[in-house]
Amino acid sequence: MPTVEPGTIQATLTGGAAVLLAAACWALSGIFVKLIMVDGQVSPLMLAFWRDAAAFAVFLIAGAGIHRRGMAIRRPDWPVIAGMGVSLGVFHVALNLGYRLNGAAITTIQQAAMPAMVLVAARIVWKEPLTWMKIFSLVMIATGTVLVSGLLQAGAPAVSPVGIAVGFLVPALYAGWSLFGKALRSGYSAVVTLAWAFGIASLVLLPCQLLTGSLLPPPVPPIAYLWFGGLIGISTVFAFFVFTFALGRLPAGIASILVMSEIAFAVFYARLFLGETLTPVEITGALVVVAGVILLLAPGVAPKAIRPSPRQ
Structure with missing residues (x-):
């Protein structure tokens, strides 16, 4: 990508466009995951x-090529x-389970509760x-998350206690990593940080594969490999x-607000590709969550711990 001077109008426009592109790519995660688990019968x-x-392998190869002096991590x-x-590893399991139980649109909205989790942690830790x-x-964020999670629609067929629990677990794990x-x-x-984080995540999940009965995935249709390639390469x-490129050209607070467009992208994708729709209560909850996050990220309000936040 071409180099632009941070702080200029061109840098702001370039950075803003990059954040929107990143949000559009992240929002595709739910689509890819649901298509893989449906077509390939692969467990979360x-x-x-x-x-x-796969992400570990890509970031490790990229890091080895970029950082000639190595990718060492200091012992402390x-x-x-x-x-x-x-x-991160447990988060991705919960995320996949959330996509299966609650749908791509609702799970993406639930992730927006992460800044509130960090807010509480910042109070306790820092x-x-x-x-x-x-x-x-x-x-506001807690209220919106409750509305989106379906707690007020307990009689709806799509709502289950496990789905509700996963709905709150996803932003908690997101905040944790x-x-x-x-x-x-x-x-x-x-690149170095993500390489080792994804590497450890895969090591943690490796023994858990015994629960699935096999380390290798079951036979899948060829199209499932295309969805998996999109999940790794795009999302x-x-x-x-x-997003890392954008952070070099935008204030992190602005980037964090712009990336909330992921919710709009996720709802659009879920409606277009999966036929998912939101109820009026869920739409209201989504708007309340977005409003609460924007207010939380306002200058002088947001804790330093959430600027900028790593993404899924």
Whole structure:
């Protein structure tokens, strides 16, 4: 990509377009995952393992080519990298399960509760002040998440206790690996950090493959490999790269707000490709979540721990 000077109008426009492109790519994750699990009959656990393993391979090869001096991690930082990898691996399992149980659109909206989780953690870990504005944002996000998760529609056929539990687990795990990423000391490029995080995530999920009965996926239609290639190439590697590029040209707070467009993309994709629709209650919840996140990311409100946040 061409180099532009940060702070200029061109940089702002370029960075904004890059964030929107990254959001559009991340929003495709739910589509790819649901198509793989339907066409290939692959379990959420197995898909999470192979996604993390493939991403590790790509980032490792890219890092070895970019960083001639190696991809070493300082010894004091290994526990943080390990925590990041463990939470990332479990997050992808929960994410895949959420796509299956709740649908791509709702699961993407539920992820938006992550900043509120980080807000609470920042209060506990870093003793950051919990202002009335932050509390109001937290209440908005929590209320919207409850509406989207279907707790008020318990009689609906699509709602299950497991689906509701997963709906709250996804943003919690998202916040967890984001916090570990923030705790990592500076001095590492995104490629190095992501390579080791995905590597540890795949190692954590490797023993769990025994629960699926086999390390190798079952026979799948050829089209399933195309969906998997899109999940890795478009929604993982390319999306991370484009968002990292954007952060060099935009303030992280603005990028974090723009990336909320992922919700709109996810709803559009789910309607176009999967036939998913949102009820009026769920639409209201989505709007409340977005409003709460934007308020939380306003200057002087957001905790430093969520700027910028790592992505799925």
